Amino acid sequence: MSEQTRNPARTRYAPSPTGRTHLGNLRTALFAWLWARHTDGQFILRIEDTDRERLVAGAQEELMDALRWLGLNWDEGPDSPNGSRYVQSHNLARYREVVQHLLDCGRAYYCDCSPERLEIVRRAQQARGQKPRYDNHCRRRRLEAGDQRVVRLALPENGETLVHDVLRGTIRFENADHGDPIILKSDGYPTYHLASVVDDHDMGITHVIRADEWLPSTPIHVNLYAALGWQPPQFVHLPLVTDHERRKIKKRSDGDQSAEYAEYAEMLRVATLRERGYLPQAVLNYLAFLGWHPGSTEEIMTPEEIVARFTLERLSTSPAVFDVDRLNWFNQQHLKRLSNAELSALALPYLRAAYPEAAQLADPAWCEALIAAVRDELIALADVVTAARFAFEPPQTFTTEALALLQAPNATVALNALNDALPNVARLTHAQAEELLKSLRDQLKQAHQLSGKQILPPIRAALTGSTGGAHLADILALLSVADLRERLQRALAHSPTL
Numbered sequence: 307m308s309e310q311t312r313n314p315a316r317t318r319y320a321p322s323p324t325g326r327t328h329l330g331n332l333r334t335a336l337f338a339w340l341w342a343r344h345t346d347g348q349f350i351l352r353i354e355d356t357d358r359e360r361l362v363a364g365a366q367e368e369l370m371d372a373l374r375w376l377g378l379n380w381d382e383g384p385d386s387p388n389g390s391r392y393v394q395s396h397n398l399a400r401y402r403e404v405v406q407h408l409l410d411c412g413r414a415y416y417c418d419c420s421p422e423r424l425e426i427v428r429r430a431q432q433a434r435g436q437k438p439r440y441d442n443h444c445r446r447r448r449l450e451a452g453d454q455r456v457v458r459l460a461l462p463e464n465g466e467t468l469v470h471d472v473l474r475g476t477i478r479f480e481n482a483d484h485g486d487p488i489i490l491k492s493d494g495y496p497t498y499h500l501a502s503v504v505d506d507h508d509m510g511i512t513h514v515i516r517a518d519e520w521l522p523s524t525p526i527h528v529n530l531y532a533a534l535g536w537q538p539p540q541f542v543h544l545p546l547v548t549d550h551e552r553r554k555i556k557k558r559s560d561g562d563q564s565a566e567y568a569e570y571a572e573m574l575r576v577a578t579l580r581e582r583g584y585l586p587q588a589v590l591n592y593l594a595f596l597g598w599h600p601g602s603t604e605e606i607m608t609p610e611e612i613v614a615r616f617t618l619e620r621l622s623t624s625p626a627v628f629d630v631d632r633l634n635w636f637n638q639q640h641l642k643r644l645s646n647a648e649l650s651a652l653a654l655p656y657l658r659a660a661y662p663e664a665a666q667l668a669d670p671a672w673c674e675a676l677i678a679a680v681r682d683e684l685i686a687l688a689d690v691v692t693a694a695r696f697a698f699e700p701p702q703t704f705t706t707e708a709l710a711l712l713q714a715p716n717a718t719v720a721l722n723a724l725n726d727a728l729p730n731v732a733r734l735t736h737a738q739a740e741e742l743l744k745s746l747r748d749q750l751k752q753a754h755q756l757s758g759k760q761i762l763p764p765i766r767a768a769l770t771g772s773t774g775g776a777h778l779a780d781i782l783a784l785l786s787v788a789d790l791r792e793r794l795q796r797a798l799a800h801s802p803t804l
């Protein structure tokens with residue numbers, strides 16, 4: 307592997323735009339990107355759109371956006387100067403040229419078997435307990451080109467095909483298990499097998515890094531390379547990313563999902579993560595650990611650190627489960643690494659969108675203080691809207707726990723004491739707020755034998771409507787004194803009078 311580390315790799319991500327991009331797909335892209343970057347090589351984005359019936363409008367744009375957001379920049383792709391080379395439907399002439407060559411040298415042949423005939427063959431094989439496969443009926447018929455005819459690759463009919471996989475070693479496939487596969491369809495489009503082999507060869511791909519659902523296709527590819535006299539690349543088949551029920555994650559919803567599963571599936575989409583304010587570096591870090599480990603106990607790493615440490619030998623061969631709690635944990639850890647100013651810059655757009663009228667948002671120092679006060683409550687950036695609500699609007703309702711605090715004996719004493727102690731300034735500084743709370747505690751302890759626990763929680767409940775959240779001194783310093791007074795008055799309406 308150390309030898310490979312020194313040779314720049316050319317890797318590719320070759321999605322078919324046939325559904326919505328999810329994190330499982332992107333994990334494949336990430337490993338291909340990491341290997342290219344680790345070896346100072348190139349990462350190529352290629353759109354495999356030859357299955358015309360399954361194309362989904364907008365899928366290509368969505369996946370390019372997702373890659374950009376994650377920071378998986380490509381060196382060559384559909385937006386390069388010769389971009390059409392990276393979109394398979396624009397390169398039909400090249401695939402036909404290769405098919406013609408295979409026909410000319412007797413490695414491929416025309417086939418006119420109808421779907422009805424193929425179905426009969428399939429049923430008969432099943433009845434005999436055999437694996438369904440094309441029976442190579444047309445292989446020796448020497449058909450000419452013609453309407454509704456496909457081209458098939460003539461595979462070896464006996465013996466084994468060996469596939470060498472970097473992670474799994476050598477895998478042996480019985481040739482008798484495979485019928486001759488179609489390489490050119492009757493609509494003139496190549497199949498995935500042909501197009502991907504031609505492109506991987508033409509693009510000088512050194513490592514094909516892809517999901518292991520493609521492993522059964524690889525003997526076909528190995529035989530295609532051999533038929534064409536080309537050197538195959540190294541194959542790296544990655545174990546699946548599964549859902550929490552250990553099922554394959556689908557690009558298309560099958561429509562019978564529970565609401566809970568639908569919410570889980572939402573979290574697999576970059577558009578959702580973006581909207582909810584997950585950090586791309588956290589998502590990248592999480593994804594990298596879905597099937598790779600750095601060989602140490604370190605977990606929170608920047609993309610650069612992961613690139614530096616990435617090697618193929620530390621890829622796992624068992625499936626990884628997509629776990630939202632763990633993704634949340636990674637995001638929180640990355641949020642913690644941001645300074646208040648950095649976090650503020652990222653969180654402010656969410657606050658501006660939620661509270662467009664709020665004049666305080668024009669004050670950077672206030673914004674930073676607010677963010678500092680609520681940052682520990684955030685899983686993702688969008689949570690700032692709820693965590694900081696108290697700073698923009700008085701409580702509309704009180705939670706049951708908050709009401710219980712307001713109705714406790716002595717709540718009125720605490721609220722009135724704060725009201726009386728508020729100085730006539732527009733807003734308290736943080737130091738003033740701390741000082742004020744300290745003297746309030748001393749005063750109420752002496753005059754009424756009240757403990758801190760009897761004083762502070764009802765005040766928080768009065769000001770925010772709830773019992774958790776930012777520190778009380780932060781709350782006092784973020785709200786104007788007029789606002790504090792108003793909120794205390796409203797809450798006093800819920801407190802028993804002495």
Ligand code: GLU
Nearest residue numbers: 320321322354502516520
């Ligand atoms: N177009 C295939 C897909 O969407 C790519 C498989 C491969 O990487 O060879 O998964």
